[in-house]
Every structure is written in structure tokens, then in C-alpha cells.
Amino acid sequence: xxxxxxxxxxxxxxxxxxxxxxxxxxxxxxxxxxxxxxxxxxxxxxxxxxxxxxxxxxxxxxxxxxxxxxxxxxxxxxxxxxxxxxxxxxxxxxxxxxxxxxxxxxxxxxxxxxxxxxxxxxxxxxxx
Numbered sequence: 001x002x003x004x005x006x007x008x009x010x011x012x013x014x015x016x017x018x019x020x021x022x023x024x025x026x027x028x029x030x031x032x033x034x035x036x037x038x039x040x041x042x043x044x045x046x047x048x049x050x051x052x053x054x055x056x057x058x059x060x061x062x063x064x065x066x067x068x069x070x071x072x073x074x075x076x077x078x079x080x081x082x083x084x085x086x087x088x089x090x091x092x093x094x095x096x097x098x099x100x101x102x103x104x105x106x107x108x109x110x111x112x113x114x115x116x117x118x119x120x121x122x123x124x125x126x127x128x
Contacts, residue, residue, distance in 0.1 A: 025054055025055055025058060030047075030050065030051050034047070034050050034054075061085070065077045065081050065082065068085065069081055083098055086101075099115055102114050102115055
């Protein structure tokens with residue numbers, strides 16, 4: 001009989017098997033926002049479709065904003081670019097300005113960052 005020899009098993013770190021993940025929208029955030037507006041339970045298949053559509057929408061949105069900034073000769077997207085994009089999409093009109101959309105859809109802590117607020121001592125925050 002031959003004695004059995006121990007076999008060395010080399011464990012891989014697993015780093016080589018993992019695919020680099022593409023940057024995208026966090027699915028828990030999409031689910032939270034969608035469930036807030038849906039008000040009814042959503043199946044997993046429907047949620048996957050919503051997530052895929054949201055991903056495409058934000059990808060197109062960022063491409064359009066980048067194009068507006070490039071057209072203006074800038075390397076930074078500004079608030080004016082977003083407002084132009086929202087006007088072209090029909091979200092901002094003469095009757096519905098950007099501030100109305102901000103007040104309607106964002107929580108108070110984000111509204112205070114985007115819309116100047118008068119505080120005691122006649123100071124406007126954020127300073128302009």
C-alpha cells in the first residue's frame with residue numbers, strides 16, 4: 001500500500017473572479033422613491049423594469065447635461081443647464097417655475113439648500 005500524500009489546495013482570493021461593477025443608481029433608493037409614489041405593493045419583476053428605466057433615464061439626463069455644458073464651453077454642469085433641460089422636457093414652464101417643483105417634490109432639508117431662505121438678522125442662506 002502506498003501512503004496517501006496530502007494535496008495542497010491553493011485558494012484564490014476571489015478578486016480575479018469578480019467583475020468590476022458599473023456605477024449606477026442604488027436600487028434601494030429607487031425602490032424607496034417608487035414605493036413612496038406607487039402607494040401599492042410592487043412585484044420584483046415590475047421593480048426590475050422600473051429600476052432599468054430609471055437607470056436609462058438618469059444616463060440620458062446626464063448625457064444631455066454634459067452636452068449643454070460642453071456647448072457653453074464649460075467643463076462643469078451648472079443649475080442653468082438643468083433648468084434648460086427641464087424646460088425642454090416640459091417640466092418647467094412659465095406657470096410652473098423651478099421653485100414650485102422643488103417645493104412640491106423635495107424634502108425640507110433639500111429645499112433649504114436649493115432655495116434661498118431668509119433667516120433672522122436679514123441674512124439670506126445660502127449666500128449668493
